[in-house]
Amino acid sequence: MSRAGQRIGCIAATDSGREAAAYLGALWPDEVEVFDEGTVANSLRAAFGHCDAVVAFLATGATVRILAPLLGHKTTDPPVVCVDEGRRFAIALLGGHYGANDLARRVAAALDAQAVISNARDAEGIRPLPPLPRPARHLVVGVGASRGVSVDEVLETVDAALARGGLDRADVRALATVDLKAHEAGIVAAARLLGLPLLVHPAPELAEVEVPNPSEVVRAAAGTPSVAEAAARHAPAAAPGRLLVEKTKSPRENPMATAAVAVHDQGPEQARPEQAGRLAIIGLGPGARDLTAPRALEELRTAEVVVGLDQYVEQIRDLLPERVRVEASGLGAEERRARSAVELARAGHRVALIGSGDAGVYAMASPALDDPDTAGLDVVCVPGITAATAASNVLGAPLGHDHCAISLSDLHTPWPVIERRVRAAAEGDFVVSFYNPRSAKRDWQLPKALALLAGHRPAETPVGWVRNAGRPDQSQGLATLAAFDPAVVDMYTTVIVGCSQSRIVAGRFVTPRGYRWKE
Secondary structure (H helix, E strand, C coil), X not given: CCCCCCCEEEEECCHHHHHHHHHHHHHCCCCEEECCCCCHHHHHHHHHHHCCEEEEECCHHHHHHHHHHHCCCCCCCCCEEEECCCCCEEEEEECHHHCHHHHHHHHXXXXXXXXXXXXXXXXXXXXXXXXXXXXXXXXXXXXXECCCCCHHXXXXXXXXXXXXXXXXXXXXXXXXXXXXXXXXXHHHHHHHHHCCCEEEECHHHHHCCCCCCCCHHHHHHHCXXXXXXXXXXXXXXXXXXXXXXXXXXXXXXXXXXXXXXEEECCCCCCCCXXXXXXXXXXXXXXXXXXXXXXXXXXHHHHCCXXXXXXXXXXXXXXXXXXXXXXXXXXXXXXXXXXXXXXHHHHCCCEEEEEECEXXXXXXXXXXXXXXXXXXXXXXXXXXXXXXXXXXXXXXEECCCCCEEEEECCCCCCCHHHHHHHHHHHHHCCCEEEEECCCCCCCCCHHHHHHHHHHCCCCCCCEEEEEECCCCCCCEEEEEECCCCCHHHCCCCEEEEECCCCCEEEXXXXXXXXXXXXXX
């Protein structure tokens, strides 16, 4: 519910909006903070991540598009109200029953505007009666799920089961599942977002619990004929709970989660909470926010600790809730970052280890997974768009046939080894993507590599370069192998050299696939 004393973030895109935001700040000085993080999008993301509620003097469509990657669940996201340019309407956009409706009314009254409420009961002016007092109950929600289920679907399924039984989430004391699902990200994140312990029970123990809907399919997959119902009822040191809601499937079209609810005479304190951590190794992509995978954003939203290179941490800091612990370090500390991430995960934390591009390509997955202490950890690698594929799409389709990637940095690989690989790529007529082509102290490796390639392909072979692909300061160019000037590139540049069949078509770098079909 909207309340005095909360922190309200205000964002505006125009002079009129900024004037209105300043007015609210003067009217409610202890609550309002006007955000200006350089761009409207950054300001809105920052307010959403750090405030109890948000008032956006923006179009509703723009607000939804900016916030879409950050949305979690209606019970945990801050309520959002939009005010139009003419200051005629205060629209409860997100979280109506969780504060947006009341905040819209407050803002409308302050600005002499009209509150726009879309929830049916509130729109009709009908307020629900206060519930009758009743004793608190000890409810346990058992959860089963397919691998890869999202946190949103788990939360929706829990709510569906509670609604089916007319039960109150406030009475839920724990979520419970089978040991096979102890590290299932969606279930673990749901428990954390609800502020509940996750109780994990061995499959053989659940198999002994009497349930109304056993399944041999579930037994084959999980080692017990029931997960949701059995986990809800199971109490290791007490009598089983009484089942109030039988197995309820997710309301989605292709359900990936089930839930059941049981009531226990005593709280579930004697059950075993799961304390194991999780390590998510995340590739953020080339730099543009809309090129970061939704799964990566989900992992960042549910992480407890984020570990990464300082410049990459700053790239996504606005996405992180205030509760998140951040461990940032500079270039050259890659192995220390990887080790720290593994240690934190083993200590029971949900850790996100971040890097640019794809985490498995010249990035953090290698040193992290090379650590034997990852044995037994729940580890997930989230793919990202690599520098080579990002650059390729800027230039055209240079990677349309066989290609390889070679780093020209000799900090970790001796130059003779790099040279041997370049020669092999030249002799094999591969398209080559060069990573780390040049730095202030390394300026001769790229000319040497180009000379090796020139001995095996025509002088007119296309060469393309892209600096900071996908970022606001992106730049790029095309040349031929004979005319290309290595001085135009730096350590933020990816260079792609074509094969003997590559060519420039309508200003685009293309390597034909060479499709040939048998008649």
